[in-house]
Amino acid sequence: MNHMSLRIAGVVLILAVLFVLDLTVDNATNRLWLPMLLAAGAYLMTLSLMAVAIAVGTLAILHMDLQAVFWVQATAYPILVAISAVIIGWTLLQRFRQRIKDTHDERWANRRPEQDE
Numbered sequence: 528m529n530h531m532s533l534r535i536a537g538v539v540l541i542l543a544v545l546f547v548l549d550l551t552v553d554n555a556t557n558r559l560w561l562p563m564l565l566a567a568g569a570y571l572m573t574l575s576l577m578a579v580a581i582a583v584g585t586l587a588i589l590h591m592d593l594q595a596v597f598w599v600q601a602t603a604y605p606i607l608v609a610i611s612a613v614i615i616g617w618t619l620l621q622r623f624r625q626r627i628k629d630t631h632d633e634r635w636a637n638r639r640p641e642q643d644e
Contacts, residue, residue: 530574536568537570544564555598555599558599559603580610580614580615581615583607584608584612584615588604591604591605
């Protein structure tokens, strides 16, 4: 039951967006802003920025077209890929640093007997 109100808000947001989203219409609202609200709802449901960044980056890569006339596919999606890559890289770096910090004493204790020999 941890953060239940945030998770419920995420579900409500996703359902509201799915009710009005129309991917057959080629405008910024339906191609960018409403999907970004879906990503916000997914974050509220999962509370995992890494999972949302992976999903957003993957979908943006699959739908971007650098030669497109429409600015969302030509500009916004590549920017989303870059932002997602930065978030993923930063999260992985922070997790790596935390793992090193958490295991520092154990690794140091394992090295000491080798130095005594």
